[in-house]
Amino acid sequence: MSDEFVFDDVVEAGAGWIGEIPDGTLLRITDLHGNQAVDTLFYDAHDYANRYSAMDTIREQGAAYLTTGSVLRTVNCDALATIVEDTCGRHDTLGGACSQESNVVRYGQHTRHQHSCRSTFVRKAKEWGRGLEKLDITHNINFFMNVPLTSSGGLTFEDGVSAPGKYVELRAERDLLVLISNCPQLNNPCNGYDPTAIRLSGRRP
Amino acid sequence: MTGYSIEVQGGAAESLRLRRHRTLTMHSLGFGPNVSMLIYALDDPTERLNVPDTLKAQMSARIRPPMTLMSDMGRALTTVTGSSLDWHDAITGHSLPDAVERRYGPSSYAADRDDWRRSARSALLDELWKHGLGLRDLHANVNFFSKVAAADDVRGTLTYVPGHAAEGDWVTLRAEIDVLIVLSTAPHPLDTADAWDPAGVRLEVAEGSAPGPDDPARNWRAEAGRALELAERSYA
Numbered sequence: 001m002s003d004e005f006v007f008d009d010v011v012e013a014g015a016g017w018i019g020e021i022p023d024g025t026l027l028r029i030t031d032l033h034g035n036q037a038v039d040t041l042f043y044d045a046h047d048y049a050n051r052y053s054a055m056d057t058i059r060e061q062g063a064a065y066l067t068t069g070s071v072l073r074t075v076n077c078d079a080l081a082t083i084v085e086d087t088c089g090r091h092d093t094l095g096g097a098c099s100q101e102s103n104v105v106r107y108g109q110h111t112r113h114q115h116s117c118r119s120t121f122v123r124k125a126k127e128w129g130r131g132l133e134k135l136d137i138t139h140n141i142n143f144f145m146n147v148p149l150t151s152s153g154g155l156t157f158e159d160g161v162s163a164p165g166k167y168v169e170l171r172a173e174r175d176l177l178v179l180i181s182n183c184p185q186l187n188n189p190c191n192g193y194d195p196t197a198i199r200l201s202g203r204r205p
Numbered sequence: 206m207t208g209y210s211i212e213v214q215g216g217a218a219e220s221l222r223l224r225r226h227r228t229l230t231m232h233s234l235g236f237g238p239n240v241s242m243l244i245y246a247l248d249d250p251t252e253r254l255n256v257p258d259t260l261k262a263q264m265s266a267r268i269r270p271p272m273t274l275m276s277d278m279g280r281a282l283t284t285v286t287g288s289s290l291d292w293h294d295a296i297t298g299h300s301l302p303d304a305v306e307r308r309y310g311p312s313s314y315a316a317d318r319d320d321w322r323r324s325a326r327s328a329l330l331d332e333l334w335k336h337g338l339g340l341r342d343l344h345a346n347v348n349f350f351s352k353v354a355a356a357d358d359v360r361g362t363l364t365y366v367p368g369h370a371a372e373g374d375w376v377t378l379r380a381e382i383d384v385l386i387v388l389s390t391a392p393h394p395l396d397t398a399d400a401w402d403p404a405g406v407r408l409e410v411a412e413g414s415a416p417g418p419d420d421p422a423r424n425w426r427a428e429a430g431r432a433l434e435l436a437e438r439s440y441a
Contacts, residue, residue, distance in 0.1 A: 096257025
């Protein structure tokens with residue numbers, strides 16, 4: 001049986017994507033040019049309060065990084081999606097999304113009006129409507145981003161685990177709403193100081 | 206009244222308003238306590254603790270003095286001004302009802318009276334409801350008195366450290382804006398103890414003072430200093 005393509009989109013640097021994907025869909029995110037952070041939130045399409053929870057996800061899998069086999073869980077520990085293929089190796093879920101406010105804290109007042117992931121989340125959530133609000137913007141996944149933890153309790157943003165063409169593929173375990181910001185951050189190595197486009201494709205096996 | 210002290214038994218929940226520059230000190234009353242805490246801006250609870258922003262700005266995977274706990278709006282909510290411990294967990298969430306029942310067996314008020322085992326989630330949601338808040342207001346909490354470390358391996362394997370805190374351990378928070386604090390004293394979700402026997406804590410609220418130019422929180426990292434400055438602007 002051949003794959004039936006549901007969508008195949010290129011998301012430019014600093015742009016966003018929001019949409020529903022049905023249970024069983026295979027969602028592939030491709031880092032077209034390498035070193036690009038893809039800030040992603042998942043919701044139960046029928047109950048936005050039952051949303052992705054970074055902390056419940058990493059506690060249940062007993063490990064801080066996401067990779068093949070990781071089950072992405074909601075705040076009620078329901079399975080949202082499973083990572084079924086990962087040519088990058090690992091992904092962050094503790095670094096959160098950049099915002100205008102966190103940029104001021106991290107880099108200074110001069111970055112206040114730079115574009116940020118949370119601005120994209122706000123814009124896409126407003127565009128989507130249907131009750132999706134600020135309260136629903138919670139701690140996200142950063143696909144292709146490298147935020148190593150150390151056993152002594154350190155945490156840093158580093159470059160270097162992704163490369164052009166690397167991809168991660170997820171299987172939806174229920175009907176999902178997916179909200180993505182293709183990160184515009186210029187002040188740290190998460191995008192190699194040069195944000196680039198990603199490809200987003202969905203197919204039903 | 207300039208301060209007060211209350212005891213919260215293990216496995217219970219509490220909420221309190223903490224005015225700007227007041228301090229909240231939590232004292233452990235037994236072995237292996239855990240306090241799962243959520244923090245909100247009192248004037249607008251859609252502004253809340255943001256653990257990822259807090260950790261990345263201060264390059265730390267643990268909470269320790271003199272770190273500042275930051276909101277999603279970049280404001281300092283509270284500062285950890287002191288503690289007998291140099292590690293408080295903030296990356297593994299709080300206990301859920303199903304997990305508590307699987308782990309410790311079924312429990313109810315009818316069977317166990319006020320010793321019934323309630324997950325942190327159940328108790329936090331009840332306490333949040335009293336303030337008009339609910340499931341969508343949940344965010345990553347801090348687990349004071351608990352330690353979960355990531356190994357230096359490829360997965361970042363997480364390990365709970367039993368017995369990290371004992372009777373007499375303490376931690377002090379200073380409010381940097383007016384905040385609402387909601388907390389549960391249920392065991393840490395990864396607690397390895399065989400039985401449900403959560404320690405209680407004594408909460409002590411006292412008058413404090415504004416962080417001066419030489420405050421350790423302001424000077425240990427420029428990021429923390431800027432979060433304090435954003436908090437101070439609201440009162441400028």
